Amino acid sequence: MDNSYLLGIFAVMGIATFITRALPFVALAKLKNHSVLDQFGRLLPPMIMVVLVCFGLVSLEVESIDRGGLSALSFVVVILLHAYFRNPLLSILVGTGVYVIGIQGFGL
Amino acid sequence: MFGYIPLGMAFGVLFQSLGYHWLFAPLAGVVIYAGSAQFMAVGLLAAGVSYTEAFVATLVLNSRHIFYGLSVLSRYPKHGLSRWYLIFGLTDETYSLITAKPPESSGTGPYFVYLTGLNQSYWVLGCALGASLQSFFAFDSAGFEFALVALFLVLLIEQVRSMSEPWLLAVALCASGLAYVLVPNQFLLVAIGLCLVTLMVRVRGGGVHG
Numbered sequence: 338m339d340n341s342y343l344l345g346i347f348a349v350m351g352i353a354t355f356i357t358r359a360l361p362f363v364a365l366a367k368l369k370n371h372s373v374l375d376q377f378g379r380l381l382p383p384m385i386m387v388v389l390v391c392f393g394l395v396s397l398e399v400e401s402i403d404r405g406g407l408s409a410l411s412f413v414v415v416i417l418l419h420a421y422f423r424n425p426l427l428s429i430l431v432g433t434g435v436y437v438i439g440i441q442g443f444g445l
Numbered sequence: 446m447f448g449y450i451p452l453g454m455a456f457g458v459l460f461q462s463l464g465y466h467w468l469f470a471p472l473a474g475v476v477i478y479a480g481s482a483q484f485m486a487v488g489l490l491a492a493g494v495s496y497t498e499a500f501v502a503t504l505v506l507n508s509r510h511i512f513y514g515l516s517v518l519s520r521y522p523k524h525g526l527s528r529w530y531l532i533f534g535l536t537d538e539t540y541s542l543i544t545a546k547p548p549e550s551s552g553t554g555p556y557f558v559y560l561t562g563l564n565q566s567y568w569v570l571g572c573a574l575g576a577s578l579q580s581f582f583a584f585d586s587a588g589f590e591f592a593l594v595a596l597f598l599v600l601l602i603e604q605v606r607s608m609s610e611p612w613l614l615a616v617a618l619c620a621s622g623l624a625y626v627l628v629p630n631q632f633l634l635v636a637i638g639l640c641l642v643t644l645m646v647r648v649r650g651g652g653v654h655g
Contacts, residue, residue: 350500353500353507383614412594415598437591
């Protein structure tokens, strides 16, 4: 285990995260009432979230039909739970729970 | 905001699969402090990516935060250390807590610092708990990676509720499909790039005057 590599990655990711959070405060403050920017602020985040959901799904590395079915099932569970209860914790825990049980309990 | 403890624990458990000392998990919560980026970090570390790759991937992943900052700009303190801590701690969760209330009733600087600090404490505690428990008991963490998908999905559902132009979500889906087929190694960068280009065309073509 290379601790200096780990710390380097942490530092780099910490700095990149801070940059994304600080950018509007240092660079975009003057443009605050710019309507083009407002529209980006309104329309872009949901689009990015669609991409991130896809990114997450791709990262699961589904290699079998059973695993694909399990992913789909867990996915639907999260959507339904969140649509009805709107409790992020419940949706995430139960959805992940279904996936974990499917893999560990049923060998999917 | 108590959701940060179990989610942090999920990260801690996943992190332990890399084989580092468990104390590094809460350290990630202190220095990076971004749920999705930390989950991604586990994958990046496992793949042994370069610093540059990690930097770019994090910028792309967290680019949504740029737009969070814009909407809380006027509510945050103008100067001082608290301003910079608040900016550092502007996570998805903290953002939604702060913007959930109308501007006039959402409180002031000291309250925001309290809220942000509390959120980060829960998160760091969760990371430490998950990683230490996993290092002592070594239970099977297969499948925990779904927590990241579930997290993004929940955030997406929250944002879709206020989305005025749903066709753009289909565009984002197509962009993801295209990026996956054409350049799977640069998936995030290409997919979000395609979304940005489409949105630029839409905003300019919409007869909007700035």
